Amino acid sequence: MNSLFIDKAPEDTRVIVAMSGGVDSSVTAAMLKEEGYDVVGVTLQLYDHGEAVCRPNTCCAGRDIYDARRVADQIGIPHYVLDYEEVFKRDVMEYFAETYVHGETPIPCVKCNETVKFRDLLETAKDLGGDALVTGHYVQWEMTDQGAILLRGDDHRRDQSYFMFTMTQDQADYVRFPLGGMCKDETRELAKKFGLAVASKSDSQDICFVPEGKYVDVVEKLRPGSLEAGEIVHVDGTVVGKHDGIIKYTVGQRRGLGIAWPEPLYVIKLDAENKQVIVGPKEALMEYELTINGVNWIGFTELPDEGRELVVKVRSAQPPQPATVYPLEDGRARVTLKDGYAGIAPGQACVFYEGERMLGGGWIETAA
Structure with missing residues (x-):
């Protein structure tokens, strides 16, 4: 059993690493290469910033692709760039615009994980003969007798499990997250140790296809007259x-x-x-109950009629809080929050946890 919990020697284990051109995925690829794995880097061409806001050539995702390719060359692994622009526009950008038009607040990173990365890229990884698809997300992964489980990243400030709630059990079994037990400072130290060209590259603060946070420009481009x-x-x-x-x-x-x-x-x-x-007034924001749709469970499928006590997050940066989740029909659920939350926004996600383990979640429909 190797470090990725695959019953092969590292040199006989092909891993497909999703390389965004950033520090995290670059370090992930370098770590696995150093351990002797057969590493293949894949970068997705998803969007063009200038095209997104109808200003061609203003800012292009090609910079990140160049950085990913440079790292791949540096550590000596094959690297492929795949054109996913059409599917990304359809499944992520169109969703983003439509959600805003309906008065909701979208989470495009979750939708990208659900569709582009852990549906389409995952199938491509299998086509390339990969034993696993590996990413640089800060999520902890463990294999149990019932299948893989996902846990919060050890550094809760960087934890990205919230964005994985739509993952299926089969997908969870196939992916790996080697950085889940690390903090960002450790990742950057490894980048320096490996001498990676992106070691000092800053983290992106914006949604990848929204330059300078100007999301209204993107929505107007995709939904004229909005x-x-x-x-x-x-x-x-x-x-x-x-x-x-x-x-x-x-x-x-x-x-x-x-x-x-x-x-x-x-x-x-x-x-x-x-x-x-x-x-x-601020007190009018406080809510103690919400309904969610599109409920997905990872390794758990049924709720008793009397509900189940868990902890939940209704925003990615919010600490988990006690709640009871009750089943409703048509893949929906009702969630009561013990302490309430000020600012529950339809379109965001309510993600379930039991201790450190992420169990799934759903899309916020209404607050009451």
Whole structure:
């Protein structure tokens, strides 16, 4: 049994490493190469920043592809660039735009994992003869008698298990996450040790296809006319202002409302049908119950009618909090939060945990 829990010698184990051009995936590839694995690097051409915002040649994803190829050459592994632009636009960017238009807040990284990476790239990895698809995510992976389980990254500040909740058991069995027990500082030290050209490359702070965080430009490009004007309405029914598009607002937002009011106002809800931004005091954000759809479980399939006590995250950066999850029909569930949460946003995810283990989750539909 090798370090990836595959019953082969490393030199007889082919691993397909998803290389984004960043530090994490580069270190992952270098570590496995040093251990003697048969490593193949794959980079996906997903988007062009300039094309996304209708300004060709302003900023291109080619820079990251170049960095991935440079690292592959440096550590001596084959490297392939695959054109996934069409599927990425269809399954991630279109979803991103449509979700905003409906007054919700999308998580494109989850949708990318669900479709492009752990559906399409995973099948490509198998076609390339890979024994595993390996990524640089900060998620811990363990094999049990019932199959693989996913746990929070050891460094909770970097944990990315929240973004994996749509994964199937078969996918979990096939992927590996060697960085799950490390922190970012350790990863960068390894990058320096290996002499990687990307050792000092900064982490991206934006959604990959949204240059400089200007997501409204992307939505407008994909959904022309989505910036429709409407009213800003207080929870008491008072019209307090005007807006030029609900896609510019998210639940919990305080800044940028442009409203003179005796107390601070927050976005409480987005009513896409009536083109209204509903605002109110901070206490109006607090919710104790929500419904979710598209519920997915990893290694667990049934909920008792009386519900199950777990801990959940309703935002990626939020610490898990106690909750009870109750089954509903059609792949839906009701979640009650013991301590409540201020700013539950439809379109985000509610992800289930039992201790450190991530059990799955669903898409937030409504808060009540």
